[in-house]
Amino acid sequence: MTNTQVTHVQIDNYGPWTVTPEPRREVDLQTLQSRLYADLSQLFGNRNGYVFFSRFDNMIAVTNGLDVDDHAMIQESVGNRYPVTMSMAVATGTTPVKALGDATSELQAAGSAQDEHRREILQGRTIDEEFRTEADVQIAHFDVNDATGKYTDELNEFDTFIRIEQGYAELMRYMRRAHGSLSFFVGGDNVIAVCPDLDGDDYRDAIDHVNEAVDVDLKVGVGRGRTAQNAGMAAKHALEECRATGADVELDF
Numbered sequence: 638m639t640n641t642q643v644t645h646v647q648i649d650n651y652g653p654w655t656v657t658p659e660p661r662r663e664v665d666l667q668t669l670q671s672r673l674y675a676d677l678s679q680l681f682g683n684r685n686g687y688v689f690f691s692r693f694d695n696m697i698a699v700t701n702g703l704d705v706d707d708h709a710m711i712q713e714s715v716g717n718r719y720p721v722t723m724s725m726a727v728a729t730g731t732t733p734v735k736a737l738g739d740a741t742s743e744l745q746a747a748g749s750a751q752d753e754h755r756r757e758i759l760q761g762r763t764i765d766e767e768f769r770t771e772a773d774v775q776i777a778h779f780d781v782n783d784a785t786g787k788y789t790d791e792l793n794e795f796d797t798f799i800r801i802e803q804g805y806a807e808l809m810r811y812m813r814r815a816h817g818s819l820s821f822f823v824g825g826d827n828v829i830a831v832c833p834d835l836d837g838d839d840y841r842d843a844i845d846h847v848n849e850a851v852d853v854d855l856k857v858g859v860g861r862g863r864t865a866q867n868a869g870m871a872a873k874h875a876l877e878e879c880r881a882t883g884a885d886v887e888l889d890f
């Protein structure tokens with residue numbers, strides 16, 4: 638049974654900051670956001686977590702293996718180095734959607750994202766070491782079949798981008814609604830989904846749905862692990878197995 642630990646990261650009072658005392662240069666905001674994402678990717682990643690940028694001012698991390706002190710250190714490090722602070726709430730659940738829902742509720746209960754008095758909130762609970770297992774995290778790595786031949790080498794970059802984003806939009810909605818999963822675009826033609834205990838038929842169902850809805854062909858490798866890093870690497874190996882065998886779905890368990 639999966640037990641996903643999810644952390645909701647939110648920049649404090651970011652909206653007002655972007656326009657105070659007057660609108661800040663967009664290039665500076667883009668630089669700040671992408672650097673913060675890069676730093677968080679390293680800070681969570683060094684502890685075997687994964688972080689996804691969602692909207693950049695909000696980010697979602699899979700943090701199995703990190704305790705509250707690890708979160709506090711990451712929060713402090715960002716507070717020391719950036720002109721903005723961030724709040725975090727962490728929750729666990731048998732589905733990632735449920736865990737994230739609980740984490741978000743904790744942040745919302747602590748105050749608005751645009752409340753200047755709500756700063757550096759750190760709330761929630763992590764999984765005690767004794768209850769952690771090798772099956773806590775299930776990660777699916779989706780990839781568009783032959784994106785290079787069908788899109789990248791054929792269409793202009795914007796039309797390729799539209800095709801890939803359409804596949805992503807349909808997949809993220811369906812995996813959330815039908816399968817309690819959180820899916821994130823990670824670049825190129827790749828989507829990483831954080832999932833509860835799904836089986837091969839569930840993944841086939843999602844791939845068929847996306848194919849019927851928006852005519853984008855996907856394959857997926859799925860892995861399990863004690864941490865996001867372990868599950869994610871197993872998923873990548875399973876995806877290589879798809880490439881070797883021609884299968885649409887490969888499970889590494």
Ligand SMILES: Nc1nc2c(ncn2[C@@H]2O[C@H](COP(=O)(O)OP(=O)(O)OP(=O)(O)O)[C@@H](O)[C@H]2O)c(=O)[nH]1
Pocket residue numbers: 780781782783784785786823824825826827873880
């Ligand atoms: N983030 C991330 N991006 C990747 C990964 N693998 C490939 N990409 C990106 O996806 C692009 C397409 O690569 P592939 O998916 O290998 O190529 P393809 O043409 O779809 O071929 P097949 O996947 O073999 O059907 C690459 O140029 C990279 O930008 C990965 O593991 N993670």
